[in-house]
Amino acid sequence: MEMENKVIAITGAGRGLGLSMAKLLASYGTKLALIDMDEDSLEQAKQQCMTAGANEVACFITNVAIESQVEQTFSQIKSQFQRIDGLVNNAGILRDGMLVKAKGDEVVSKLSVEDWQSVIDVNLTGVFLCAREAATAMIETKSKGVIINISSISRAGNFGQTNYTAAKAGVAAMSVTWAKELARHGIRSCAIAPGFIATEMTASMPVEAIRRAEMQIPLARMGESEEIAKTILFIFDNDYINGRVIEVDGGARL
Secondary structure (H helix, E strand, O other), X not given: OOOOOOEEEEEOOOOHHHHHHHHHHHOOOOEEEEEEOOHHXXXXXXXXXXXXXXXXXXXXXXXXXXXXXXXXXXXXXXHHHOOOOEEEEOOOOOOOEOOEXXXXXXXXXXXXXXXHHHHHHHHHHHHHHHHHHHHHHHHHOOOOOEEEEEOOHHHHXXXXXXXXXXXXXXXXXXXXXXXXXXXXXXXXXXXXXXXXXXXHHHHOOXXXXXXXXXXXXXXXXXXXXXXXXXXXXXXXXXXXXXXXXXXXXXXXXX
């Protein structure tokens, strides 16, 4: 896919990985639909993307877990830009906790239904909703588009992340399913499974926790958000990449 003037929607675009993706794609002259819940972050991201070279940028305040908001947002994107050529499903949250935490034979705490459901709602249902609406727009406008979903190394199972692991495993599986279903319309679907990436979220971790994480990585460092953004660009650029989950993890295995 040639990127200039292509309309790309990015969820969770206000900061972190989403912002890095948006800025890199902006440098190729794309038209960007930035989706997030934080209005201030979106406006700052818009200015950075325009400076980076985007041809047009529009912001959409949206909770991706709410169907009506997602439907309205993608309807507005289609109306404003006349098409959608790409979607990066990046929005996500963490609500970590052990399934059951116990001292000896005394149960101290359990993973709450609220923490389970909030992660599933954003990280799995949100991906489904955005992909469904983007695919609908692509089919209606005959755009040979691309859907890229952000999974995680945690999809294989990670301590203290029952909810996140379940969601990210589902994201990987949905990506393969959509590749099979949508290929007849010229639409590709892939996922990226990042490992430990240096973002605002990981920067808040204790230094010792960061060191322990880096010890699990053969390259002995966390990845940079720009390295995930470059993988996004690679998938958009290579028209024969479809139905695959690309691991970008420095060789780490949980």
